[in-house]
Amino acid sequence: MGFVPLVEEYRGEALENVHYGAISVVDENGKVLYAAGDPHHQTFLRSAAKPFQAIPVLKRRVDELYGLSGKETALFAASHRGETFHIEALESILRKTGIVEENLYCGPAYPLNEAARAERLRAHESKRRIFHNCSGKHSGLIALCKHMGWDEETYYMPDHPLQKEIVATLAAIAEVPESSISLGVDGCGLPIFAIPLDKIAYAYMKLACPDRIEDAETAAAAAKMARLMNEYPDMIADTRFVCSALLKDPNLTAKGGAKGVYGIGLRRERIGISLKVSDGSEQVWPCIIGSILERLGYANQATIDRLYEVVPNEIYNDGGTLVGYRRPVYEWNAK
Structure with missing residues (x-):
């Protein structure tokens, strides 16, 4: 499949895991500058597709039509973790658009954020769709269907005009x-797409x-979505997650997806980065992304430091004792 070792994890000085x-x-x-493994590996975007799935919504100015705030609109591209401020904004979207929560096709769940889940x-409280x-993405898509007169009940079907x-x-x-x-x-429950990693x-x-x-x-729609992601980074994930840490940097647009896929765009440098961790691990994202930025000579060290604060390269046990470390090991091949 064209995968190579990206990260090694050590317990003590013994190798324990390889990602x-x-x-x-x-x-x-679109020319490949650097690669590790196969830069053309066909990869499902999963939630890294969300900013692009939101573009048709913003092209029709659905946010303006329903009087949504920038914070609320940012949720169209979010993998929110269900903190209180996320849920309050989602409930506001439903009120403004007239969408019934039960019509969201995503299944009922508990928040991904541990503290938010424990609170519920x-x-x-029972599981809820919002x-x-x-749920932010689904809300935006249904709102577009309402505006366009498209069937709202089948918006998740591959042959739906949306x-x-x-x-x-x-x-x-x-x-x-x-x-x-x-x-x-x-x-x-929505259709998702696989394209080459370099694309x-x-x-x-x-x-x-x-x-x-x-x-x-x-x-124009892409520019607005990207701007909102930077203006409201905590809406895209939560107060302590890779996406939000990267989006606090106005030079970056970034979004991860399930099973280890990640996409990043750099404005000043005018380059794009994508990666896929074959075992689906998200825990090693900071190690990989931080090392990519370092190898590129990225100027904003604060961004790299924020990544390593989310998941340090040092590995600690439950009692706070340093027991190991992780390190990037991929070869950087210039094309």
């Missing part, structure tokens, strides 16, 4: 034929640098 995967770094023309359990980390437009949008931005995009079903990096470069998107309306 394999692939990395692709591209320039503003202590209150003996607790699901994808889903067809999403696929066409991603194909145009990533510059891949629609026929080459592999389709699957995401954890929240994910290219799409994220364009999200950061929307002047590279040919269609003016699509470019």
